[in-house]
Amino acid sequence: MANEPVEALLFDVFGTLVDWRGSIARELATLLPTVDGDAFARAWRGRYQPSMERIRSGRRGFVRLDVLHRENLLETLDEFAVTGxxxxxxxxxNRVWHRLAPWPDVVEGLMRLRKKYIVAPCSNGNVALMTRLAKNNGMPFDVILGAEPTRSYKPMRETYLGSADLLDLPPGRCMMVAAHNSDLAAARDCGLQTGFFARPEEYGDGHDEDREAGADWTIIACDLLDLAERMGC
Amino acid sequence: MANEPVEALLFDVFGTLVDWRGSIARELATLLPTVDGDAFARAWRGRYQPSMERIRSGRRGFVRLDVLHRENLLETLDEFAVTGxxxxxxxxxNRVWHRLAPWPDVVEGLMRLRKKYIVAPCSNGNVALMTRLAKNNGMPFDVILGAEPTRSYKPMRETYLGSADLLDLPPGRCMMVAAHNSDLAAARDCGLQTGFFARPEEYGDGHDEDREAGADWTIIACDLLDLAERMGC
Structure with a gap:
C-alpha cells in the first residue's frame, strides 16, 4: 500500500536536533570547572528514562520534564559531590536544557521543511522548555506538541497519537523524525511514517545501538538536510 | 506597584489579528454567490458564544472549536435555506476559519515583537486551526496556547492561567493583547498585563462596545505596530 502524503513532521529533539551532551559539558566547563562535564552530562541524562518510567507506569502522576530534570540534577550533583x-x-x-545547541544542519533543514510541511517537536520536553529552546536557536516550529500537551511520555502511544490528533491528522499523514530506532519503532506501531538519520556524536563512545537504521524506515537519510531533500524541500 | 517585565505576549486572534467577517464574506461570494456573505458570517459568528457557553457551564464536555464551528455552520446553512x-x-x-486573512499590520507587528518576546495565540480556536491559520498567513508564533491546550474556553480563568503556566511564567509576566475589552478584563482579573487596540471594522455597523478602551489597560495602542513600538520593538 502506498504511503499517504505527509502533512506534518514530528521531531524528536534531544539528540536528534540538539546536542545535549556537548552543550551541557560546555556550560559546566564554566559553571563547575572542576567537574568532568562530559561524565556529568551522561550521568544526568542517565536518570532521564527511569524518572519518566515512574510516570509511564502510573506510579506517579504527570509532571513536566523541567521538574524531573531538576530532581535528577540534585541526585547527579550528589553523585559528583558538588555542594554549595x-x-x-x-x-x-537546570535550564541548560532550554539552551542546548542544535546540530549544524538543523536550523537550515527546518527552514526548508517548514515551507512545505507543518514542523513540530514531538519530544518529552515540556512546552516552556521546547518554546525557549526553539527561540534561543531560531528553530522555526509551527506548534509545540509532544509529552506535555498529551500528558504522556514517549514511547507511550498517547504521545504520538495525541500529537497527530491535535493537528487533526490521521497518524499516517505524520512522519516521526528521530535519530533513535526505538522512538521510530513506537511511532510506526501507531501508524506514523518514520524518518531516520544517525547522530553518532550524541553519546560519544560506547553507545552503538543507533549508529544506523534498525529497520526499513520510510526515509533513511544522512542528516536533516538530506531528509529535507528526500522530502522534496 | 510597578509592572513586572513582560516575557510573553498572548494574543486574541479572531477579530484582533484576523478579519473573520471580511474573509468569510469573500469566500462565500465564490462558494455561495446567492447568499448575503456578510450577514451569513455574522449569523455564523453569532452562534459562537452560546455554543461555548454550554461547555463553560459544564453541560457539555470539552470539544474543539472546529467541531462547534461545524455544528453552528449546519444551523446557519438552515437559517439561510442553503441546501445541497x-x-x-x-x-x-468550515475550514474557512483556517484561512482567515490577517489585518494589514499583523504580520509585521508579530515579526517585530517576536524578536524580544514569546508570541503565542491565546484564542478559543483549537490547535489544528491556529497552526494552519498561522502557517497560511506567515504569522510567526512561537507556540500555540489557549483553549485546547487548557481544555477551557475564554473567559474562563483556566484559559489564561493555564496558558501562562504552560510557559512556566507567573501571570504578571504575560500580556494579553486583544481588541475586546471583556477579554482583557478577564485576563487582568487573572493577573495578566493587558494590551488593547480597536478593530472598528470587525463587526461593521451596530457593534459599538469595543470602539475604544474600556479601562486603563497596561498599553492602549492604535494597532499592533503601535503596540510593538510601545513595547520597545
Whole structure:
C-alpha cells in the first residue's frame, strides 16, 4: 500500500536536533570547572528514562520534564559531590536544557521543511522548555506538541497519537523524525511514517545501538538536510 | 506597584489579528454567490458564544472549536435555506476559519515583537486551526496556547492561567493583547498585563462596545505596530 502524503513532521529533539551532551559539558566547563562535564552530562541524562518510567507506569502522576530534570540534577550533583550551589544557581543549571545547541544542519533543514510541511517537536520536553529552546536557536516550529500537551511520555502511544490528533491528522499523514530506532519503532506501531538519520556524536563512545537504521524506515537519510531533500524541500 | 517585565505576549486572534467577517464574506461570494456573505458570517459568528457557553457551564464536555464551528455552520446553512452541499463541501467551508486573512499590520507587528518576546495565540480556536491559520498567513508564533491546550474556553480563568503556566511564567509576566475589552478584563482579573487596540471594522455597523478602551489597560495602542513600538520593538 502506498504511503499517504505527509502533512506534518514530528521531531524528536534531544539528540536528534540538539546536542545535549556537548552543550551541557560546555556550560559546566564554566559553571563547575572542576567537574568532568562530559561524565556529568551522561550521568544526568542517565536518570532521564527511569524518572519518566515512574510516570509511564502510573506510579506517579504527570509532571513536566523541567521538574524531573531538576530532581535528577540534585541526585547527579550528589553523585559528583558538588555542594554549595544555591537554589537560583541550581535553577539556572537546570535550564541548560532550554539552551542546548542544535546540530549544524538543523536550523537550515527546518527552514526548508517548514515551507512545505507543518514542523513540530514531538519530544518529552515540556512546552516552556521546547518554546525557549526553539527561540534561543531560531528553530522555526509551527506548534509545540509532544509529552506535555498529551500528558504522556514517549514511547507511550498517547504521545504520538495525541500529537497527530491535535493537528487533526490521521497518524499516517505524520512522519516521526528521530535519530533513535526505538522512538521510530513506537511511532510506526501507531501508524506514523518514520524518518531516520544517525547522530553518532550524541553519546560519544560506547553507545552503538543507533549508529544506523534498525529497520526499513520510510526515509533513511544522512542528516536533516538530506531528509529535507528526500522530502522534496 | 510597578509592572513586572513582560516575557510573553498572548494574543486574541479572531477579530484582533484576523478579519473573520471580511474573509468569510469573500469566500462565500465564490462558494455561495446567492447568499448575503456578510450577514451569513455574522449569523455564523453569532452562534459562537452560546455554543461555548454550554461547555463553560459544564453541560457539555470539552470539544474543539472546529467541531462547534461545524455544528453552528449546519444551523446557519438552515437559517439561510442553503441546501445541497455535500459533507466535503461543508468541511471545506468550515475550514474557512483556517484561512482567515490577517489585518494589514499583523504580520509585521508579530515579526517585530517576536524578536524580544514569546508570541503565542491565546484564542478559543483549537490547535489544528491556529497552526494552519498561522502557517497560511506567515504569522510567526512561537507556540500555540489557549483553549485546547487548557481544555477551557475564554473567559474562563483556566484559559489564561493555564496558558501562562504552560510557559512556566507567573501571570504578571504575560500580556494579553486583544481588541475586546471583556477579554482583557478577564485576563487582568487573572493577573495578566493587558494590551488593547480597536478593530472598528470587525463587526461593521451596530457593534459599538469595543470602539475604544474600556479601562486603563497596561498599553492602549492604535494597532499592533503601535503596540510593538510601545513595547520597545
Amino acid at each position: 550551589l544555591n537554589d537560583e544557581e541550581i535553577d539556572h543549571l | 452541499l455535500n459533507d466535503e463541501e461543508i468541511d471545506h467551508l
